Amino acid sequence: MPSGTQVRYELQTNGTLLSDAWLDLFEQYEVAVGVSLDGPPRANDRHRLSHAGRSSAASAVRGIELLRSRPQLFAGLLAVVDLANDPAEVHDYLAAFAPPVIDFGLPHATHDDPPHRGDPSVPEYGLWMSKVYDTWLAQPEHRHSVRMLEDIVALSSGVRGSVETLGLAPPTSVVIESDGSIEGVDTLRSVQEGASWLGLDVFQHSFDEAMLHPKLRNRQHGLHALAGKCRNCPFVNVCGGGYLPHRFSAADGYRNPSVYCADLEYLIRHVQGSLRQHGWDPYAQATSSS
Ligand code: SF4
Known part of the structure; x- marks a missing residue:
């Protein structure tokens, strides 16, 4: 690691096995801990049952409470969006743990394996996240960040997210990976088997070599790597064409708009509309800071 580089270690867990002994170890090595929790027990149980098929919610909450006793280790909460859950209820439940950050993730999906929707003509995921935004904004006493929403605000004003x-x-x-192998973003595994595999490891290769790997270089080309619809989209500086795995199709690789295109457009319009209502012009801000 070059001198002057600061390394921050962060671990993501479902929280069920957190104990004081583990937290002692994390404290010793300065490892921050994020916990995955999709909302109240009924919501979390939809996708996060234990191997025995039982609810893991109570154990996850016990782990979060333990983490809260050492706030310097608490990195935040991560929830995967499920349209069956109520967005305001999920937000408020997670916010009650006073995390520094709540991350919302859209479910893994590609054009060949699209996300579940009740009505494909409606941007349901965009609506869902817009309700989270309204709930978050309505309670200024909350100190936490909602990363996806803060990034839309930042990118709308020309600041890197x-x-x-x-x-x-x-x-x-x-x-x-725990065996030392270096891989591309692990969610690429949802695209196809081996999509994240680089054939590199920390014992023989540098991170510079990893960043120059052909599989990662297709993530470095910004606007030029995007589909025509995205290159001409008025929201491209904020959206960026969406998350790489969400763009994939077997026919055209990553040169597609995101499977969440309509949702992202709806959400960005919603956030920018709200900013304008508060007297702030995102486009003027973005122009003046570019
Ligand atoms: S995915 Fe849709 S909203 Fe995003 S840049 Fe492409 S066309 Fe625009």
Whole structure:
């Protein structure tokens, strides 16, 4: 690691096995911990049952409460959006744990394996996240960030966001597996078997070599790598064509708009409309800061 580089370690878990002994270890090595929780027990149980088919919600909450006793280790909560859950209820339930950050993730999907929708003519995921935005905004006493929404605000004003799911900046993250192998973003596994495999490891290769790997270079080309519809889209600086795995089809690779295109457009319009209502012009801000 070059001198002057600061490494931040963060671990993501369902929280069920967190204990004081683990937290002692994380404290010793300065590892922050994020917990995956999709909302109240009924919501979380839809996708996060234990191997024995039982609810893991109570154990996850116990783990979060333990983490809250050492706030310096608490990195935040991660929820995957499920249209069957109520967005305001999910937000408020997660916010009650006072996390520094709530991350909402759209479900893994590609054009060959599209996301579940009740009515394909409605941008249901965009509506769902817009309700989260309204709920978040309505309670200014909350101190937490909702990363996807803050990034839409930041990117709308010409500031680089913090997630690789939005915007045009080249992503700079790789995944290091527990055996030392270096892989591309692990969600690419949802695209096809081996999509994230690079054939590199930390014992023989540098991160610079990883970033120059052909499989990662297709993430470095910003606007030029996008589908024509995205290149001409008025929201492209904020949306960036969506998250790479969500663009994939077997026929055209990654040169498609996101499977969440209509949802992203709806959400960005909603957030920018709200900013305008508060007297702020996103386009003027973006122009003046570019
Ligand atoms: S995915 Fe849709 S909203 Fe996003 S840049 Fe492409 S066309 Fe625009």
